[in-house]
Amino acid sequence: MTATRVRLVRLRTALLALTLAVLVLSLWAFHSVQSTAETVRDRTSQAVLEVTAARAALVAADAAAIASFASGEAKLAGPGQEYSNQLSLASQSLARIAEFNQAGEDGGNALQVVESQIAAYSGSIGQADVHFRQPDAPVLGAVDLWHASRLLHAPGGVLEELESLQGEQRAALDRQLSSTGVSLVTLPLWLLPVLALLVLLVLTQLYLKKRFRRVANVPLLAATVLVAAVGAALVLTLISRDRLDSVGERLDGVAAVRGAQIQAADDAGQRRLAGLLTEYCDEEQGCGVTADEFRAKARQTTTVATDDTRVATAGAKAVAADAAGAAESGGREFLIPAGTLLAGGLILLGLHARVEEYRYRP
Template identity: 45%
Template sequence: MSRAGTRVRLTRLRAALLAVTTLMLVLSFWAVSLVQDTAEVARDRATVAVLGTADVRTALVAADRAAVTTFAPGETTLVGLGQEYTNQLAIANQSLARVAEAHQSAAGTGQLQVVAGLVAAYAGAMAQADAHYRQADSLALGTADLWYASRLLHGPGGVLDQLSDLEDAELAVLDAQLRDGGSEVLPEQLRLLPVALIPPAVLLVLIVFAHLAFRRWFRRRLVPGLLVAALLTVGVGVAVVGAMSRQGRLDAVRAEVHAEVTDRGLRITDEDVLGQRALESLLAKRCVDLCGASVAAFRNSLPPTPPEPGPASPRPVAAMARDAAEPWIPEWLVAVAVVLAGGSLVVGFRARIEEYRYRETEAV
C-alpha cells in the first residue's frame, strides 16, 4: 500500500465517521427533544385542557343541583341561590379560564366562546329565578326561569353537550400527541424514535472498524481518541434509549387520563341525574294542571335515580404528567457529547494523517 493511498483511506474513513456523527447529532437531539417537548405539552396543556373541561362540567352540574335543591321546598327563599351554587359557578368559570389557556383542538376556541356565552345566559336565568323565588306571588315564573336555566345547561347543544364535545376533541388531541408525538405538518413522529438509534450503532461499528484498521496499518493497540469517541457514542445511544423508555411513561399518562375522564363522567352523570330528579319534583309541585309537552318529555327521558355518589378519589394524573416531564437528560448534554465524540475522532485521526502528509512531502 502506497503512502498516498493510506492517507486517502484515512481521510475517507474520517469523513465517513464525521458524517455519521453529524447524523447522530441531528437525530439524537431530535429524539430527546421530541420526547421532552411532548411530555411538557402533556403536562402543561393536554391534560390541563381535558381535566379542566371535566372540572367545568363537574362544577356546573353541582351548581345546578345546589340551586334546584335550594328552591325545592317550593316556598319563597331568603337565602337565594345559596353559597354552594355561587362557589360552584365560580369554580366553573375559573376552570373555563384554565381550559381557554390550555386547549389545543382546532374548534376549541369557538366552542369555549359558545360555552362562555351559554354559561352567562344560564347564570342570568338563575338570577331571574332567584328574584322571582323571593316573591310569593311569582313562584310560577321562578320555576319557569329555573326550567329555562336547566334547558340552557342540559338541552341539545347546551352547555353540557358543548363541554362533552370539547372534552372529546381535547382527548383526541392528547391521544395524538402522546401516542404519535406529531404535529399537523409532521404527524406520528414518536413512532420514528427508533430511527435515532441507527446512527450511534453505525458509528460504533465504524469506530471498531477504524480501530482494527489502525491496529493493522500502524500496529497501534489503543487509539485514545477513538476509544473516547466510542464511549461517548455509547452514552448518546443510552440517552436515546432512555428517551424511548420515557415514551412508555407518556403512554401511562394517556391511559390514566382516559380512566380519570371515564370515572368523572360516571360521577357527573349520577350527580346530574340527581339534580334533574330534584328539578322534576319541584316542577311537579309547581304545575297546577299540566306542565306542558316539554316537561312531560323531560320526565320520560329521565333515567332512574342513582345512588348518591361517594367522595371523589381522583387519580394522580397531574403528578404522573409532572414526572413524565422531568428531564431525563438535558438536550444540550446530548449535543455536547456528540460534538466531543466528533472532536475525539478528529484528534484520533489527526496524528496519523499528519504523519502521512509529512512522509509524502519528504518523499517528494
C-alpha cells in the same frame, strides 16, 4: 498518496459523517419529544382536566340551586352558597381552559358560546330567585328554574358543548403524540446511525491496532464511550415519548370516573327538579309536553351517586406525574450536542497523527 493514508482519510470522513448524522437525528428526536411533552404537561392534559372540572362544577351548581328552591331555603338564602361556590369554580375552570386551549379557533368559539350560555343560565336562576320570594309568583319561579336547567341540559346546551370541547382537547393530544414521529416501535431505526458509528469506531481501532501495532487509541476509545452515552440518551428520550401514551390512557380513566360522578349528580338533581315541577303542574293538563317528557324521563333514571373522588384525584395526580416524567430532560439537552461534538473532536484527534504520518510518504 499511500493506500494506508487513503484508507485512514476515508475512515475519518465516514466517522465524521456518521457523527454528524447522530448529532442531527438525536437532537431532532429529543427536541420533538421534549416540545410535545412540555405542551402535554403544561397545556393539553390541563385543558382536558379543566373541562371535566367545569362540567362537574356546573352540574353541582345546578343541583345545589334546585335543592335550595325545592327545600324552600331559597326564600331566605336564594340559590345558596354552594350554588355560588360551584358557579365560581366553573368560571375559574373556563378561564383556565381558555389559557390551555389546544383545540384552536373551534375551541375558542366553543368557549365563547359556553360563557354566554352560562351568563344566561345565571340570569334565569336570578329571576327564579326573585319570583320564588314573591308569594304570588312561585309558578313563575319554577318556570325560570326549568328554563335555566334547560340551558345546561338541552341539546346544544352548556354540558353538551363542554363534552364536545373535552373531546376536541383529547383529540388535540392524539395529534400531538402522532406528530412527533418518534416511538419505541421505531427505536431500531433511530439507533441505526448510533450503532453504525459505534461499529465503525470499533473497526477503526482494530485496524489501527493491527496496522500500527499499538495497544489502544485513547481518543477513539473516549469517543466510543461518548457515542454510547448519546445512544443511551436517545433511548431515554424514546422511553419518555412512550410515557406520553400513558398520559392519554390515564386521562381517559380520569374522564370516565368523573363522567360517572357527573352523571350521578346530574340525575339526582334532575329528579329533584322533576319533583319540584310536579308541585306546580296542573294534575289534569300536566306541565306541557316537553316538561312532562322530562319528568317521566327523570323519574326513570336509576343512577346512584358513588364517591369516587379519591380515585379521580389519584388519577389526576398520576396524569400530572406521567406528564412531568415525560417532560423531564435529565440534562439530555446538553449531553446530546456536547457529547456528540466532543466525540467528533476526539475522532479527529485520534486519527490526526496516523494520517499525518503518511502525508509525505510516496
